[in-house]
Amino acid sequence: MKKHLLILILLFIAFITLITLCGCSVLDELEDSPPESITVDAALPAVPPVDVPTEAAPAPAPVIYSAKVPEVEPEPVRPVPVAVLSTHTPSLGQAFGFTLVGITPGAAYELIDTHFSEPIVPFVVEDRAIALVPVTTTVALGVHNLAVVEILDGERTELFSLEYDVQAVTFTRQDLTATGAMSALMTNENIIHDRTKREAARSETSPVPLWEGLFVQPLEGRISTQFGQVRYTNGVYSSRHDAYDIAMPTGTPVVAAAAGRVVLAEELYISGKAVIIDHGLWLFTYYYHLSEIDVAEGDMVQAGDLIGKVGSTGYSTGPHLHYAASIKSENINPDYFMQSSLFD
């Protein structure tokens, strides 16, 4: 009986061992088997092929960060300046007005002519540059060229040149007899004193015209010496008289020829009691040998305002007004300013 039981136990163990080995093998087979494949149903509609472009797609627009890109200033449109002269045929001793329109903002200008001792610098007034050009009694007759130079950022450019044709004037001779007292006044010391005062008075000018329209006659009367007369004193050449002498009795009122600012009002040795008025743009008028001065330095006057009275003070042979005009120190004929307004 025990023998049968032992056999049964052995058989059972053998059976269990066999079962265990077979199970591992099945699991191993299951773990190593490929996943179940998906069967495509042949009845599904065919997918159309994707159209692949043969050319490269356009690149996307680059992103611009404007704060980092420097701004390019557009090239400014330069105006073309145009010059106007009040006359192209000035006479000896006259002056003419120069106007340049269409000026470049920030630019300065110069006018150059061979007979100028220094360039004339026009004044920029609003949208234009203006200047007075003297034609003194000593310039050459005939055609002159006035070069217009623009200076911008230190660079000089000659824009163009303008022709003007200087006309002849016949200046007559005047013989003067000077007394001993008059001759005694004409010392170097007195000449230098008067000249220094005159130069100081006209060392500055208004950069805008202080006058408008035509000048008036400061004194009506007999012209005793014409502008530009060649003067001989006691038979010896003394000077050219770049002024008008108007003879009238002592005390006759003298008026300002045009609006301006009084820049000298005092007694000088040779010019006597004198008034000088700045009209702007380096244009000055002079009133000499007065018996009385009725304005003070710094006064603003209008055309026709009383400035003094006729006299015979200083180097003078009798009561008269010595009436002169200059652009800077270049004497010119004041009559021209009664005929031409110079600027529009």
Ligand SMILES: [Zn+2]
């Ligand atoms: Zn005079």
